[in-house]
Amino acid sequence: MKHTVRLVALLLALLLVLGGCSKPMAQEPTPTPPPPAQETAPPAPTPIPPPTPIPTPDNLVPYTGVVEHLFFHPVICYPELAFDGDHQEKGLDDWMVTLNEYNAILQSVYDKGFVLIHMGDVWSEQLNADGELRMVRNEILVPEGKKPLVISYDDTNYYQYMLDNGFTHKLIIGDDGKLWSWGLDPQGNEVVSRDLDAITILDKFIETNPDFSPFGAKGCLSVTGYMGILGYRTQTDRGNESAEFEANRQREIEAVKPIVQILKDTGWTFGSHTWGHANLETASLARIQDDTQRWADEVGSLVGETNILFYPHGARPDGNDWTQTGPKFRYLHSMGFRIFASVGIESFSFIKKDISAVICDRLHPDGTTLRWHRNKYLQFYDAKDIMEVDVRPDYGYNWD
Numbered sequence: 075m076k077h078t079v080r081l082v083a084l085l086l087a088l089l090l091v092l093g094g095c096s097k098p099m100a101q102e103p104t105p106t107p108p109p110p111a112q113e114t115a116p117p118a119p120t121p122i123p124p125p126t127p128i129p130t131p132d133n134l135v136p137y138t139g140v141v142e143h144l145f146f147h148p149v150i151c152y153p154e155l156a157f158d159g160d161h162q163e164k165g166l167d168d169w170m171v172t173l174n175e176y177n178a179i180l181q182s183v184y185d186k187g188f189v190l191i192h193m194g195d196v197w198s199e200q201l202n203a204d205g206e207l208r209m210v211r212n213e214i215l216v217p218e219g220k221k222p223l224v225i226s227y228d229d230t231n232y233y234q235y236m237l238d239n240g241f242t243h244k245l246i247i248g249d250d251g252k253l254w255s256w257g258l259d260p261q262g263n264e265v266v267s268r269d270l271d272a273i274t275i276l277d278k279f280i281e282t283n284p285d286f287s288p289f290g291a292k293g294c295l296s297v298t299g300y301m302g303i304l305g306y307r308t309q310t311d312r313g314n315e316s317a318e319f320e321a322n323r324q325r326e327i328e329a330v331k332p333i334v335q336i337l338k339d340t341g342w343t344f345g346s347h348t349w350g351h352a353n354l355e356t357a358s359l360a361r362i363q364d365d366t367q368r369w370a371d372e373v374g375s376l377v378g379e380t381n382i383l384f385y386p387h388g389a390r391p392d393g394n395d396w397t398q399t400g401p402k403f404r405y406l407h408s409m410g411f412r413i414f415a416s417v418g419i420e421s422f423s424f425i426k427k428d429i430s431a432v433i434c435d436r437l438h439p440d441g442t443t444l445r446w447h448r449n450k451y452l453q454f455y456d457a458k459d460i461m462e463v464d465v466r467p468d469y470g471y472n473w474d
């Protein structure tokens with residue numbers, strides 16, 4: 075025992091000497107630990123360190139201009155499967171970008187001085203002078219010389235048609251505690267990667283370029299419910315579940331919970347894209363009520379409440395007219411939604427006067443805009459530098 079005490083004292087003295095060196099500690103070689111003495115307690119398991127807090131950047135200045143908003147779908151990681159001449163090819167070309175295009179777009183918006191902010195931080199709900207709740211645009215601060223950018227990702231559900239067409243299959247948790255994607259390459263081999271999925275690519279991009287996310291924001295994930303979420307089949311079958319279906323569903327629910335938690339802990343947020351990808355212009359009010367409740371039950375119960383609704387197909391309720399506050403809109407508002415996002419040719423937004431709500435549009439980097447709307451996107455990137463002409467089908471383009 076005495077011997078051990080002396081050994082510990084010697085070690086402490088040695089550590090103090092090392093710590094007192096004038097060279098920075100980081101450059102010291104790691105000392106080899108001595109073999110443990112008999113009385114030494116077993117080493118405690120190494121706890122996973124908590125996420126590093128994001129320091130508030132210096133030199134923040136108010137930004138009063140338009141907050142630009144880009145939205146993506148999941149990205150095509152194997153174009154040879156997406157662009158193989160089948161009936162899905164045109165739709166995938168229209169609405170998706172490839173892996174290389176996505177990487178190039180992120181690099182370009184970063185180089186042009188955009189920084190990510192949370193979509194939910196742009197507006198908030200406040201009482202006005204008449205005692206009514208209304209949405210207001212928040213004061214937005216950005217590092218000097220930077221411009222705020224919101225990114226959202228629609229249909230991050232890993233639908234079956236995506237799995238068949240060159241997309242990743244699901245998010246999983248790696249041994250490092252980070253999110254990775256799991257999928258199959260064109261030869262059918264399993265692939266675990268952080269370089270093939272829009273979500274993990276943005277995670278990695280920000281690890282390399284932390285100043286792209288000065289406040290810790292990443293993207294807002296717009297999820298439906300009819301095929302589960304994030305690659306996990308968490309949806310019900312309305313009482314038609316076999317025991318096997320239900321047992322699998324419960325396993326999928328337990329598997330996705332920690333993934334949702336990691337996403338939330340690392341700057342991702344969630345919005346509703348309706349349960350059934352419902353067209354809110356044509357669906358009846360009764361169908362919308364049923365769908366909205368089902369999203370809350372099956373998806374909201376996993377990702378938490380949200381006040382953001384992303385219109386499927388960009389279709390607005392009540393006559394597809396954003397100026398209207400009709401019965402469908404009022405119902406959706408009563409279910410907690412305050413930010414109603416569609417799709418458009420600019421990052422338009424409008425705070426409604428008659429009800430506490432914001433209407434906004436998002437720009438859409440994809441095949442249609444890369445081919446035909448180069449000029450609308452030049453502040454973000456030049457389609458000429460981005461589009462993989464040799465990889466996509468030959469549907470033409472106009473870059474004049």
Ligand SMILES: [Zn+2]
Binds near residue numbers: 228229347351386387
């Ligand atoms: Zn959608």
